[in-house]
């Protein structure tokens with residue numbers, strides 16, 4: 001059977017042109033990448049994410065306010081987010097906490113993150129999470145809020161925290177950063193991640209590892225690199241991640257947007 005791939009995290013709306021995104025999607029389809037999560041980051045890109053999902057069979061939309069874009073959360077943003085989520089089967093994301101140099105205002109970040117986790121729970125939607133240097137706070141909020149399934153994208157936390165996150169409904173998506181020979185902590189986390197929660201991603205159009213093909217097609221290389229570390233075959237690992245991605249998404253995996261009919 002043909003190997004199918006799931007790209008657990010990308011931002012197709014960030015391609016500089018529609019032609020660029022279309023080309024990346026074409027290459028992804030040729031490589032067998034049949035399902036992907038396209039993450040919005042602020043109200044200004046939600047319509048573009050919606051359009052990409054409506055126009056492309058394998059693209060599932062995610063809408064959220066990312067911690068780097070707090071300034072874009074003008075009054076009414078949370079109501080606008082709920083309305084957006086109700087328009088199509090979709091996830092809440094990309095949302096989260098960032099204690100690194102790219103973000104500030106920790107209290108506001110936590111308030112914005114918590115409000116969106118509650119919305120995900122209320123609507124029964126999975127959540128796609130960003131976490132940088134805020135692992136303890138992230139765990140505390142998730143324990144407190146008890147959302148449904150959530151995905152920690154580009155997992156960079158300690159291997160020791162995986163078990164507890166998994167018990168709370170966590171999935172773990174690993175990026176091309178695992179190809180970086182110097183990332184020992186990341187490799188330990190990959191080796192410790194529960195097999196039934198493993199996912200892989202590209203964060204396209206970003207691609208910052210040598211040998212990592214740009215675009216969602218690059219998930220093929222990420223899976224191969226992970227397979228070498230885990231001592232499994234790439235085909236087996238791709239099939240596992242495909243099954244995990246479908247489980248994470250539930251009904252959303254098979255759902256198409258209102259305008260996205262199948263082939264006539």
Ligand SMILES: [Zn+2]
Pocket residue numbers: 009010011039094203
């Ligand atoms: Zn992202």
